Amino acid sequence: MSTGFSAGSQALGYMFQARCALYLILTNKEEAQLAIESLDDITFFDNENNAQELLQLKHHTKPASLTDSSVDFWKTIRVWSTLLKENKILLPDTLLTLVTTAEAPQDSAAFFLRPTKGRDSNRAVKKLVQVANTSDNKSLKSSFDAFKALTSTEQELLVDSIQILDYSPDIIDLTPKIKEKLVAVRREHRNSVYERLEGWWFGKVVQHLRDNSVNFISGFEVRDKICEINDQFKPDALPIDFFDLEIPEQFTMSQDKRRFVAQLKEIAVNNKRIEKAILDYYKAFEQRSRWAREELLFGGEIEKYEKRLIDEWERYMLALQDEMPDSSENELEHQKFGREVFKWMEQKADIRIRSQVTEPYVMRGSYHILADQNPPRVHWHPKFLERLTQLLATT
Template sequence: MSTQFSAHAQALGYFYQVRYALFLLLKASDDSCIYIEKLDDISFDNDGTPLELIQTKHHINARGSLSNASSDIWKTIRVWSEGILDRELDEENTKFTLISNDIAIEGSAASLLSAGSNRNIEAAMEILINTAETSSSNSNKKAYEKFLELTDEQKKAFLRNTIILDCADNIAEAKEKILHEIRYVTRPKHVESVYERLEGIWFDKVIKHLLTNSNSSISHRELQEKLHDLQEQFSRDNLPIDFFNAIVPTEKELKEDERIFVEQLKLIEISNRRIEKAISDYYKAFKQRSKWIRDDLIIIDELNSYEERLIDEWERKFEIMIEDIGKEKSKDIFIKKGRALFNWMDGEAEFNIRKNCDEPYVVRGSYHMLANKLKVGWHLEFIERLGYLLGNITGDDQ
């Protein structure tokens, strides 16, 4: 197997683990808490005491076979056996679950530890002991040793609480299960969009959980709150906000046709730091509006109507600025009054695209998008000073 393929399979297995953990927590009871790779792949507990440990094993070329010497089974048994031997796990009161998208061979220990009618703890124990004592597998050697270190009573209690679920969903099927769980909390046409954002929040949460070596759990109630927040964002008078923490480009990284609004700010001598903030608002609003359109959450007509509202309000303020300047036409007054107009937009303008969608970067960024087309401006002579830039981009004569 190539290194590239192996790494791909390993990454896919990890994504499967995290996605399946999301599914399990969604359908768990209200007081459930989950850990990712604290004691195992996934664990549910109550007040810090493990109640259920879950190992997930995902293979690209399923369905393979779970034999008596399967490394998937023995790696899992080793982890659990070490936990019991170290007294981190109570074999009498902890539920051990192995979920695999491979197939348990008929008559194997894995098949005898399933939840089906052929479940037979004593027979499974005999097979596992025999395998551990006779198998020549070097990769399983440590696992065999740890399992055999358990007393017979510990083995019986351990296996009595062990369930192996074979033929489990693959990573794509796990997604379908999550979609099934959330379909009741949002409109059918928004289910995919809610799922995408929920999984994004979940992966971000898990990554932070692992990077900080957190001992804290992720609760069902916390997940439900996130889901309810998303549900509210998809109501008729709201829109989801997805790019608040987006990494934004620098001025140098902007394309030629994205720099006119920056030149507008330079006309009124806005500081570099504020220009950086403006670029951030522009980029986030552009990405956000594009995503709303792709997700079929908004139509072009609504965006056009919104921009007409923004332009109308700007025109009123711009006319006031013209009156205030009067005959006092000088470079300094143009800059001063233009900056005041920009400050109004940057700090006071509150025009929600929908009633409850009040994220400031949408308003500010939309104004910058209009400024980039010279439909609005801050300096009294912005058209005269910068019109040639728009002509250079479009190829029109000015």
């Protein structure tokens, strides 16, 4: 049953707030400090923690107008009037900005408060005083009262501190605006850097809102993060995106029939190590898929990397076999052999797809991908390939 309340619009509003905050902090100087849901939707502070600019954000999914009796406009004025009356902001030292996707009609109060040559705050305050004194809109009574509670001098000071940024980009149009700010990023990598930056940023905003000890997000922090992400796109590196990936909750290892899992069971590896192997497999699979989707790999790079992995595995296997009696048919010895090879891969091998890709799950997971192929291109148990037909039949 419809209640007339749109959770979707509200969610878009929150996302617009976060995305707009990212755009604004990239637009400001590096030393800028930003807080969300502090004095206002977004507040910029100087190094002495004084509010420099308060921003109210209004997002609409349909065309809207910022008239003299606009609900958006008057609710914003109520917030700022209250802050001024309570001495929480100092005017004219603090800029009050309304960022809205709505359009200010010509000759409206909002129209005269845009940062253009036609700005006229005197005309704007007269229009607002008139509306506050004559309107019978009961839903805005609290907003009118807050404005009328100010002295005429305070009203003039308040309105003169307001700037209206109407017809602003909506949540979708903000994306290319943010990408334009990534000037140090190579053009072919800009989309990939942006996706990772925004993912980090949304997490940062959530932490900022949840943790009261995190007072500000600084421009320096954002710039440093851009540099960190951008470094992953250098010729000798690749981005690492799935370090925190978890195995799906509904996963049951006993029902996992994949070949690489069967291989580990054949050498009697304990279940916890098998779980970690499965996680490495997931991470590497997702990571390699994302690299491929974003076209970050050179021609045949994965295939060449897998050949290197196989060659190093084979060399270690052969060296270890030289230490094993030719006639040994002891299953416990075979399992011990397999665990030694697996231990080498898991703890000692360091075979990188590129020199600066140091995250171990890429190599470990790639080995499990090879062990899962049909037929397996690597194996741990020295007799595994001989048993494969029988093993598959039983599993």
